[in-house]
Amino acid sequence: MSDFFNSGWGVYIALVTIVGIVWCLWLLFSQRKTQVTYKPDGSVADTGHVWDDDLRELNNPLPRWWMWMFLLSCVFGIAYLVLYPGLGNYQGTLGYSTTGAHEASVQQANQQLKPIYAKYMEMDVKLVAADPKAKEMGQRLFLNYCAQCHGSDAGGSKGFPNLSDRDWLYGGEPADIRTTILQGRAGVMPAFAHLSGVEQSDVANYVRNMAGLAADQLKSARGAEVFKANCAACHGGDGKGNPAMGAPNLTDKVWLYGGSEASIIETIAKGRNGMMPAHQEILTPEKVHLLTAYVWGLSNQKVSADSQK
Template sequence: MSKVEKDELSGVDTTGHDWDGIKELDNPMPRWWLWTFYATIIWSIGYWVVYPAWPLVSDYTKGVFGYSSRAELHEELASVEEGRASITTELVNADLADVKNNPQLYQFALSGGRSNYAVNCSQCHGSGAQGAPGFPNLNDDDWLWGGSVDAIYQTIKYGIRSDHDETRTGEMPAFLRDEILEKDQVSDVAEYVLSLSQEGRDPEAVTRGAEVYANECASCHGENARGNPEFGAPNLTDAIWFYGGDKQTIVNTIANGRANVMPAWDDRLDESVIRQISLYVHSLGGGK
């Protein structure tokens, strides 16, 4: 229990607290500190009156100045948009393939595209556009649906397997789940696919798999297995893998299919932003 007593040296009462023989004096606050504290109270009352401060059910108190930092931000953004309206209009009306020939316009597009990519695309494709399993690497110039700037623009604007009317579609069938192939056939064709970019695969399985591939897979991936951008069918000869290049992952892809979705940005971003991102992404891997 705390025991208040008078300190012999200072003559000041203690608070009754004791830490290993060290006692706390109950000295009053300095006058300057108290007056500063009172001043902050007065200041806060004035702030409540002058500036927006109190939240209400569906709004907030406006204050006699009617100031709003949000409104100030909107004004600044509007001013920025007004200042670059002419170059934005020029970008929207330009042929994407020709923008590179206009250094000022191209630099504007790349700068804006870099910022907008970070806000809208990096969550899936990575901050460095390096991708992840199921999300394409945008740096390697290996394109599922075509690498021209117009093809990239179409992918971003309308998406892949999205809910947009103009989206592109193309699915990897589930050959085992839908009973198109037997389990051994799936393993064999996976072995054949791996043999296209790896040495030392099982030669007998590769031979059997090549026959299965010709009958079931060549229509999309091509007889030479180099893919087809019309269907979003990847090149199987370059050792660049969308979901992973180990045999089990490839077996899973063949057995159960793949149908990832790229969202359509047509109704989320304005035309200028979509074009900026398209040109920026095209610049990362060199494009086609």
């Protein structure tokens, strides 16, 4: 709870909780002395509320067993709030937290799995990628940690790279993939809003022309100079990109945000921001090794298999 509220909210929540319990206890004890009252004719008095002709609302005292159960529930609630978090920012005398329990569970699981992963740590990534059992484990890791963005088939989607081809923003060697998993990546394409609409359209056609797509040749010719002045610093004069910066190759037909003229103009005018989160605090070295091998194998083993056909 302390993760979401400042100290003021913590005090407020604690007061509301305590007042609620005290009010419940007051209500319980205020009603325990209620006595059964009788009418002069000897019948039990009621509140005067009658439904369906003969259904009368009485005002009998609470059953003793019910009162004791209610009282024990309140006592249990107070004891729980003393031992465990529940009163605003108060952590409880036992120091328990769901985050701590989760981390302990993860550490225990990692220790249990470490012997299973141990033999693969001594193997080269490319050999691990070729091992059927390692591939199965790597796939499970991928589905747990990567599929949410890249898809269960690693095919990606708009803004999330396809990991099953050989087009890599930061390099596709095992060391590059491992670095990406551990440290994450922050890809930034700055906005070029200072370019006029004509210039944006011209350079978009030039980029499409470099990729072998249909383009207006007149616009493409004008866009060459715009590209040279604004884009070549990152993507290179030949448009083949720069893995050191994560600048994509613009001469192939692989597009992260779409290769239509409108999509390219949007990228130029508004820029793009891509974030691959770091996993070094989440994954053990053994899991990173298996996951690196699995991701590397998605494209490289497929190419090897296709070349053997």
